Amino acid sequence: MSRLNAPSPDDVPDGAKGILDNVGAQFGFVPNMFATLASNPAVLDVVMTLQGTLSRVLDAKTRHTIALAVSQANGCDYCLAMHTHVSSGLPGMSSDDIDLARAGSSIDPKRAAVARFAQQVVESRGQVSDADLAAVRGAGYTDPQILAIVTVAVQVLLTNFINNVNQTDNDIPTASSVGTRG
Missing domain, CATH: 1.20.1290.10 (AhpD-like)
Structure with missing residues (x-):
């Protein structure tokens, strides 16, 4: 069982909702890791920005x-x-x-x-x-x-x-x- 709390879909902070929508569109669902990160929109943004930027450095x-x-x-x-x-x-x-x-x-x-x-x-x-x-x-x-x-x-x-x-x-x-x- 996950040890950190993920916000319920109704309680996702505003700064994370759009990011989770994009993740959901990409995967067809929101994986638990991203749902958990949504509790801290700044951390979610850092992870997603880093992944997005690094998608351009190697195939x-x-x-x-x-x-x-x-x-x-x-x-x-x-x-x-x-x-x-x-x-x-x-x-x-x-x-x-x-x-x-x-x-x-x-x-x-x-x-x-x-x-x-x-x-x-x-x-x-x-x-x-x-x-x-x-x-x-x-x-x-x-x-x-x-x-x-x-x-x-x-x-x-x-x-x-x-x-x-x-x-x-x-x-x-x-x-x-x-x-x-x-």
Whole structure:
């Protein structure tokens, strides 16, 4: 059971109503995470603005590969379910690729490097090694793109932390267990 209170639909603060309407239109319903965030319109706005801005820095498959790798590393069941659900609707993102992303890899070698790097960012708390940077650069990523990868990983950390603190009730299909890389 979620540990933080979400406002009832009638009690959603004015500053959050429009945002929730947009979320509902996008998903066909308002996921519990967003309903909970609506209790603080400023926080909801920060999360939505950050997600919207970051949707322009890397392609969707790369962003969701990062989200799956980071959410697995953080043990965020809600975010794993959400990103698995969204990723499964992306063209060219198979269930095998989703499972690999969660394990810090990918069918695509370039996205595999991103998944490994994102997990290293999380596991090392940003103290990645020169070899980690060389690997992601070797996969073809530029320094501006590496900044985008780190920023997307941190945005995912934000929602992971919110959902882990809340123990958000899962209102989307749950993600199956996948082992993390060793």
